[in-house]
Amino acid sequence: AQSVTQLDSHVSVSEGTPVLLRCNYSSSYSPSLFWYVQHPNKGLQLLLKYTSAATLVKGINGFEAEFKKSETSFHLTKPSAHMSDAAEYFCVVSDGTGGFKTIFGAGTRLFVKA
Amino acid sequence: GAGVSQSPSNKVTEKGKDVELRCDPISGHTALYWYRQSLGQGLEFLIYFQGNSAPDKSGLPSDRFSAERTGGSVSTLTIQRTQQEDSAVYLCASSPRPPGDQRETQYFGPGTRLLVL
Numbered sequence: 289a290q291s292v293t294q295l296d297s298h299v300s301v302s303e304g305t306p307v308l309l310r311c312n313y314s315s316s317y318s319p320s321l322f323w324y325v326q327h328p329n330k331g332l333q334l335l336l337k338y339t340s341a342a343t344l345v346k347g348i349n350g351f352e353a354e355f356k357k358s359e360t361s362f363h364l365t366k367p368s369a370h371m372s373d374a375a376e377y378f379c380v381v382s383d384g385t386g387g388f389k390t391i392f393g394a395g396t397r398l399f400v401k402a
Numbered sequence: 403g404a405g406v407s408q409s410p411s412n413k414v415t416e417k418g419k420d421v422e423l424r425c426d427p428i429s430g431h432t433a434l435y436w437y438r439q440s441l442g443q444g445l446e447f448l449i450y451f452q453g454n455s456a457p458d459k460s461g462l463p464s465d466r467f468s469a470e471r472t473g474g475s476v477s478t479l480t481i482q483r484t485q486q487e488d489s490a491v492y493l494c495a496s497s498p499r500p501p502g503d504q505r506e507t508q509y510f511g512p513g514t515r516l517l518v519l
Contacts, residue, residue, distance in 0.1 A: 322507075324510075330512070331406075331493070331510045331511060331512040331513060332445075332493065332495075332510035333510070334507060334508075334509070337507060378444065378445060390435070390447055390450075390508075391447070392437075392444050392445035392446075392447070393444060394444040395444050395445075
């Protein structure tokens, strides 16, 4: 069975400081992992995805995530937060073999202070 | 190019009425997904189509929910006898790859905001 846990419901950072959004997953198979961002009143936008290639994945807007199988983690980071990064972020795991299931985390709301 | 579109963007209905939500996927995308995002909740997977076929309907919350896809393109999510707990944003996504493909990426529409009074 698959599951995904976003460890923080809210994260608050100051502009220019690093961002860390934490995600842990469990999967019986080799999973595909994604981070999506949702700005207020907007649809979901793909930030980045991991599909068993490089463990460090670079995405849009300066975000990156590292797949750590030993820790079953896929944390999202950015070296320097910008005001426009304020949004909700979803970690997603998808079963890559056999039956299909996509599981979304509960989301982490990122606040960026000036 | 054109992305996933959904209509209506907003729908207000009375309890007990039926509603139809429409999704137009990106042209050529074979896979189509429906999700629900309730207030304060994460995203809940409802159903997916590969072509016109929906192999797994277990994510639908109740038998009042149904979905179909015709011509491998447009999909309709129907909610019969709506209840207040059906109020949510209903999101549609499409993908050029079949579900389970390691290269799969889903592209989301803007959603339909449903309010049941």
